[in-house]
Amino acid sequence: MSYTRGLHELGDGCFAYLQPDGSWGWSNAGLVAGDGASLLVDTLFDLKLTRQMLDAMSSVTQTAPIATLVNTHANGDHCYGNQLVDNAEIIASAATAHEMTEVPPAMMAALHSAPGEVGELFRGFFGAFDFEGIDVRMPTRTFEGRLEVEVGGRSIELIEVGPAHTQGDTLAHVPDARTIYTGDILFIGGTPIVWAGPLSNWVAACDLILGLDVDTVVPGHGPVTDKTGVVGVRDYLAFVDEAATARHSAGLDAWEAARDIAREIGANAEFSGWGEFGRITVNVDTVYRWLDPGYQTPNVVEQFRRMASLESPA
Numbered sequence: 001m002s003y004t005r006g007l008h009e010l011g012d013g014c015f016a017y018l019q020p021d022g023s024w025g026w027s028n029a030g031l032v033a034g035d036g037a038s039l040l041v042d043t044l045f046d047l048k049l050t051r052q053m054l055d056a057m058s059s060v061t062q063t064a065p066i067a068t069l070v071n072t073h074a075n076g077d078h079c080y081g082n083q084l085v086d087n088a089e090i091i092a093s094a095a096t097a098h099e100m101t102e103v104p105p106a107m108m109a110a111l112h113s114a115p116g117e118v119g120e121l122f123r124g125f126f127g128a129f130d131f132e133g134i135d136v137r138m139p140t141r142t143f144e145g146r147l148e149v150e151v152g153g154r155s156i157e158l159i160e161v162g163p164a165h166t167q168g169d170t171l172a173h174v175p176d177a178r179t180i181y182t183g184d185i186l187f188i189g190g191t192p193i194v195w196a197g198p199l200s201n202w203v204a205a206c207d208l209i210l211g212l213d214v215d216t217v218v219p220g221h222g223p224v225t226d227k228t229g230v231v232g233v234r235d236y237l238a239f240v241d242e243a244a245t246a247r248h249s250a251g252l253d254a255w256e257a258a259r260d261i262a263r264e265i266g267a268n269a270e271f272s273g274w275g276e277f278g279r280i281t282v283n284v285d286t287v288y289r290w291l292d293p294g295y296q297t298p299n300v301v302e303q304f305r306r307m308a309s310l311e312s313p314a
């Protein structure tokens with residue numbers, strides 16, 4: 001399937017809405033159509049993008065309106081468009097519902113127009129999006145562990161695998177279509193970013209997907225893949241976990257370790273072509289925090305500064 005912007009039919013009433021190039025904020029969503037009702041997996045980062053997506057889905061949702069919306073996790077590029085989905089039950093893990101209150105869109109809007117270095121840094125990552133007018137509609141139903149949802153006569157299995165990328169990551173598995181929507185448990189062609197961790201939980205989530213009977217895998221960012229894409233993400237996370245742990249034992253601080261591992265990744269054919277490779281610095285911070293609960297993670301502005309500096313060395 002071509003990696004182009006818009007709605008793509010996967011077969012068996014399953015669709016993916018893709019937004020190349022999959023970098024910061026350019027997320028994917030999914031639609032599972034049943035008999036007379038459908039389920040939407042995630043909304044997008046702003047109202048305009050979400051409206052475009054819902055319009056593109058209208059040929060399906062005219063006869064099978066969205067009865068259920070699942071938010072895979074709390075990052076804004078997966079839930080900031082919730083208010084445009086009328087009358088749907090909104091389901092998320094309890095940890096995700098809690099985390100959805102933590103980064104209000106008003107804060108993103110303020111950063112977007114902030115003067116000076118912070119505003120410039122923010123716009124460098126998120127300047128393409130419009131955070132005005134967003135009032136995030138919260139989940140109306142939460143769960144822990146697993147939840148089976150029935151939509152239009154078919155069954156969708158929600159599997160909580162967080163904390164990993166965030167506090168409450170959820171997979172949406174459609175067994176009758178051998179399809180899974182993974183949210184940001186998969187970044188394809190871009191570097192995964194481990195905000196929460198531990199990395200071992202995320203590796204376990206990849207192993208869980210590899211153990212399912214699925215052929216079609218829709219990531220949170222990047223092109224639709226299959227199990228080979230899952231193996232790549234698993235290998236990256238296992239590599240970073242080991243590389244950062246070794247440097248922690250050797251006494252390097254996290255920023256030294258991140259720059260050192262970035263050099264190693266640059267020389268490693270397996271991961272060197274991935275976008276957003278500066279995310280290694282956040283991933284190393286997360287490994288250090290799990291090794292040493294007293295480790296002070298740099299504030300988020302400093303984290304973005306470090307990612308930018310790794311990707312465009314002066």
Ligand SMILES: [Zn+2]
Pocket residue numbers: 025027075077078184220221
């Ligand atoms: Zn995302």
